Amino acid sequence: MSNSSQNAPVALSSTAQSGAADYPGLDDWRQRPIAQQPTWSDPEVFKKSIAELSVLPPLVFAGEVDILRDRLAQAADGKAFLLQGGDCAETFGDATADKISARVRTILQMSVVLTYGAALPVIKMGRMAGQFAKPRSSNDETRDGVTLPAFRGDIVNGYEFTPESRAHDAARMLKAYNTSASTLNLIRAFTQGGFADLRLVHQWNKGFTSNPAHARYESLAKDIDRAITFMQSCGADFEALKRVEFFASHEALLLDYERALTRIDSRTGFPYDTSAHFLWIGERTRDLDSAHVDFLSRVRNPIGVKLGPTTTGDDALRLIEKLDPNREPGRLTFITRMGAKNIREKLPSLVKAVTDSGAKVLWVTDPMHGNTVTSPNGYKTRNFDDVMDEVRGFFEVHQSLGTFPGGLHVEMTGDDVAECLGGADPIDQEAFLTKYESVCDPRLNHMQSLEMGFLVAGALAQRQQ
Numbered sequence: 001m002s003n004s005s006q007n008a009p010v011a012l013s014s015t016a017q018s019g020a021a022d023y024p025g026l027d028d029w030r031q032r033p034i035a036q037q038p039t040w041s042d043p044e045v046f047k048k049s050i051a052e053l054s055v056l057p058p059l060v061f062a063g064e065v066d067i068l069r070d071r072l073a074q075a076a077d078g079k080a081f082l083l084q085g086g087d088c089a090e091t092f093g094d095a096t097a098d099k100i101s102a103r104v105r106t107i108l109q110m111s112v113v114l115t116y117g118a119a120l121p122v123i124k125m126g127r128m129a130g131q132f133a134k135p136r137s138s139n140d141e142t143r144d145g146v147t148l149p150a151f152r153g154d155i156v157n158g159y160e161f162t163p164e165s166r167a168h169d170a171a172r173m174l175k176a177y178n179t180s181a182s183t184l185n186l187i188r189a190f191t192q193g194g195f196a197d198l199r200l201v202h203q204w205n206k207g208f209t210s211n212p213a214h215a216r217y218e219s220l221a222k223d224i225d226r227a228i229t230f231m232q233s234c235g236a237d238f239e240a241l242k243r244v245e246f247f248a249s250h251e252a253l254l255l256d257y258e259r260a261l262t263r264i265d266s267r268t269g270f271p272y273d274t275s276a277h278f279l280w281i282g283e284r285t286r287d288l289d290s291a292h293v294d295f296l297s298r299v300r301n302p303i304g305v306k307l308g309p310t311t312t313g314d315d316a317l318r319l320i321e322k323l324d325p326n327r328e329p330g331r332l333t334f335i336t337r338m339g340a341k342n343i344r345e346k347l348p349s350l351v352k353a354v355t356d357s358g359a360k361v362l363w364v365t366d367p368m369h370g371n372t373v374t375s376p377n378g379y380k381t382r383n384f385d386d387v388m389d390e391v392r393g394f395f396e397v398h399q400s401l402g403t404f405p406g407g408l409h410v411e412m413t414g415d416d417v418a419e420c421l422g423g424a425d426p427i428d429q430e431a432f433l434t435k436y437e438s439v440c441d442p443r444l445n446h447m448q449s450l451e452m453g454f455l456v457a458g459a460l461a462q463r464q465q
């Protein structure tokens with residue numbers, strides 16, 4: 001779904017992409033240790049599902065993936081900023097027009113805040129249209145003395161706590177493909193069909209409850225309006241503003257699914273994982289010799305790796321060697337998720353090791369996953385102050401080392417939920433009782449997302465002074 005970030009249309013590669021053909025090394029991951037995979041209940045259903053997925057059309061095109069790599073190279077170079085956001089776990093049931101549009105609108109709003117504040121192009125990317133597989137710390141879940149398999153995301157099993165729903169059903173992979181396709185279709189319509197037009201900057205705010213971040217956004221939107229009206233009176237052509245680039249991403253966890261959607265691009269002759277533009281390897285599956293690292297080392301997509309507080313400089317260098325041996329600009333993104341308490345202590349040695357080696361990666365902060373706590377009334381949550389503090393720490397570390405803090409990775413929604421504590425119009429734990437909707441990790445709601453946008457815009461702007 002691409003045109004340039006400056007909004008000039010770019011022709012998509014229309015080259016044919018063959019089915020999940022053989023390619024040297026593409027199946028080597030099968031010989032390696034692999035974590036976090038399902039145990040499918042019916043091997044015949046699995047075989048049939050994989051056979052079907054292998055011949056279905058690609059969800060994204062190789063040409064778009066190549067454009068994204070170029071954009072990320074810009075960000076690694078300090079000339080753009082990546083905004084990646086969406087659910088912890090998408091669900092089939094929530095793939096509705098209202099929810100998808102609210103999320104896209106919120107990402108567009110955050111991106112306007114960032115662009116305006118930081119005067120940098122923002123690469124917009126959803127944890128959307130495929131974020132269906134979840135790693136879990138425990139295989140099982142026990143409720144009132146009953147133990148069942150843990151929920152591993154809608155692509156594997158259902159959230160409902162019954163033996164039928166929690167069985168691992170391979171037919172769900174087809175439903176995940178179809179839900180990704182319809183989500184992506186709507187995103188493409190929104191971002192190419194006029195909904196993302198910067199001249200609608202006010203309308204994106206409509207329908208959200210009034211709060212301090214909302215009001216601040218309104219005032220910024222007025223400034224943008226004034227600037228646009230002025231430019232229009234001067235005869236500027238705003239046709240290009242109707243379309244924006246928007247990329248899809250998810251954690252590449254379920255390797256059978258990712259492999260089945262991998263196609264050899266006839267234009268370049270390389271394998272592309274066509275389930276999304278960008279794929280990342282999670283904190284639990286990033287071992288150097290793991291199946292996940294091996295598989296993703298062999299596809300052309302830009303790749304991310306989550307790095308938690310136990311990561312050493314050596315780990316980072318070995319990952320670079322394996323995933324980006326040719327040091328290709330835009331190929332590799334490190335998404336650090338250290339926790340507010342650790343970031344200032346742990347991040348510097350990683351950044352130094354990478355910089356000293358001469359390699360260049362895109363550094364992105366995920367201020368969510370190192371800051372998960374349980375609220376006194378028993379909900380998985382995050383304190384907005386901790387999340388903000390990790391973002392601040394990320395900027396401080398890069399500032400002191402002279403490297404570029406190139407992106408933000410957040411779990412957020414466009415809805416008015418209550419899952420993270422705090423914010424300018426504070427959410428308290430009582431609100432969880434009625435407005436906690438996530439089936440996995442807690443997300444920033446619309447207001448908290450905007451507030452985060454303002455904080456990051458401020459930090460970026462300050463950096464440039």
Ligand code: PEP
Nearest residue numbers: 088282283284306337369
């Ligand atoms: C996630 O992004 O939802 C996730 C599980 O992250 P991590 O791998 O960093 O724990």
Ligand code: MN
Nearest residue numbers: 088411440441
């Ligand atoms: Mn999560």
